[in-house]
Amino acid sequence: MIRSTFAVIAMLCWAGTVMAQTEAEPEKGRWSIAIHGGAGTLERDRITPEKDAEIRAALNQALAIGSKILDDGGSAMDAITATIVSMENDPNFNAGKGAVFTWDRTNELDTSIMDGSDLSAGAAASINGTKNPILLARAVKDHSPHVMLSGEGANQFSREQGLEQVPPEYYATPYRLEQIDRLLSKEVSAADIDYKFGTVGAVAMDSQGHMAAGTSTGGMTGKRWGRIGDSPVIGAGTYADDRSCAISATGSGEYFIRLGVAHEICTRIRIRFPAAIAEAQLAVPKDSDGNYTYVIHASEFMLPDEEIQQIADDVIAELGTLGGDGGIIYATPWGQAGYSFNTPGMYRGRATSGGEASVAIYGDEQ
Template sequence: MIRYLLNLLGPTLLLSTMATTANAQDGIEEEARWSIAIHGGAGTIDRDKITPEKDAEIRAALNQALEAGSAVLEDGGSAIDAVTATIIILENNPNFNAGKGAVFTWDKTNELDSSIMDGSDLSAGAVAGINGTKNPILLARAVKDHSPHVMLSGEGANQFSREQGLEQVSPDYYATPYRLKQIDDLRAKKVSAADVDYKFGTVGAVAQDRDGNMAAGTSTGGMTGKRWGRIGDSPIIGAGTYADNRSCAISATGSGEYFIRLGVAHEICARIRTRWQMAIREAQLTVPKDKDDNYTYVIHASEFQLPDEEIQQIADDVIAELGALGGDGGIIYATPWSQAGYSFNTTGMYRGRATSEGEQSVAIYGDE
């Protein structure tokens, strides 16, 4: 059967399939793989705008978050737990716009958003416009696990957080001198709303665990100077976060209004799922038939994956459509085939990925 898939799936996958088959014949059971990708914002992130000290600080934070998620996955933990552990690290780091270090609204308050999704059963939880909870991702997780709802907002979500016993903080917990200067400059009209955020500090993680389950999560303080209870894409399932074992896991960062309009996270997953199903049908057509016109072999979906370049092209195509609408930003992805990567249309993106094959890398600038 392998030779019938060669032209469709490429030599890299063929060799992987042959190796798996050989190991099975030799009685060697391959250990299931895992993968994880993270982001800490995308935007105008240029080398001349970041000091060497800040560059090193951010890379250290990304590596710390990757290590937290990777440890969960390496120990056989779930993708949803890995995503949660990773985002907590990023929410606690003031270099990002989530949790500690979240941006301020026009009224100099904090309104935080977060969401999480489990690709194994499509369960999800989200919160919008909250404050008082130290780690918004834990509140989104509590909505998913301990309520009949998907999204809670404002004071109702704050009340639910307290009832769930989540760690509470005073309003000044989120503040940093950098964020206070941003909002003060904006209010004093020293800069425009478009210029105050040179980068989007939203954080997120996506993962596949050893059981093949997918998960995605996103957390943000939103947009500096936002008014009227503005909510972006981060807490919206299908726009800023989506996970489905049949396709992929996505977390987004950028100009949220455009991600909402395009439904970016779900759109990428839907295209991957559709393309995979098409590839299976195309492969089936290459199988010889017997004298009764029946296929001599029925191809099962578990026998092959979409190649890396197809996954990347799908992600790049959707981000290009986002750009055509006028939106800036990027996404991270993980797939059921242990691929992990990113796509963005900005000059930089805080990002990283790790796999069970030993890869661990972080990057900031577009040329990395």
């Protein structure tokens, strides 16, 4: 099936009628964005209709913010930053306001961001005091010689950068306080508490063809000993590369780190692309001397939607084999935006300049 798809594309190229959507250099105004607000045991019988509506409204708001920036010609970096800030400000998610509590009843937030145009990145781990952690990740990327800062040093850098600071009680919500109280009283286990991962993230391609990805989380309820998950780890929870894709992850962080999920997906796409061009070239007619009558260039070729999805699904399947739960969102240089997850549901949404815009929660939703 895939080979026949390449053959059709090759013939279109040879005939000089390649569709605009196959151009690697995006046509003016073309963009895409995908967002997530966590994955886990998100089932209809565990979420009230009121909470369902509340979550969808929050996802739609975040998606609209990023979409407007992209539609106005803004950068992917600006779009994902503003989108994640919106979700960090919403107590429904485990990031910023609404972050979960550690074993010591404190908050330790993690975040990262990456620019696919130059592979620059910034991250912060085990921080508190910053209202919007994603802004700290971006400040690390833009205004420091480092990629990752942690703990009090990162907090100090945040203050020096003039980022908005908040008192410890800012992050607390009645729901999160109830979670940690139940865990510490041994009413429930950590597995029962964290029936979903509320990490937030966004990925995008802008009208210049540049990719960006960002992730922000409050960590794991009841975590101890300064545990750090995948969210601030470039290549595990976040990765962006103009040559392949942008990825943001959510789930059981230890497994995402072990598999290097974000980087693994981008690498497989980057490796597959030239191989796919070579396969498509085989379908181009040859002249009497045995030479191809048309040479397919990368600028007029794309990986099909189904192959991008298969690559993402394969890596998430490997994650599951290791014992990990969760999912990812992706955006590609060819305008695709989507997700893959192995949990019953994932808070998610996507939009493109072609008019597509949707949000979803449960696994049976498109």
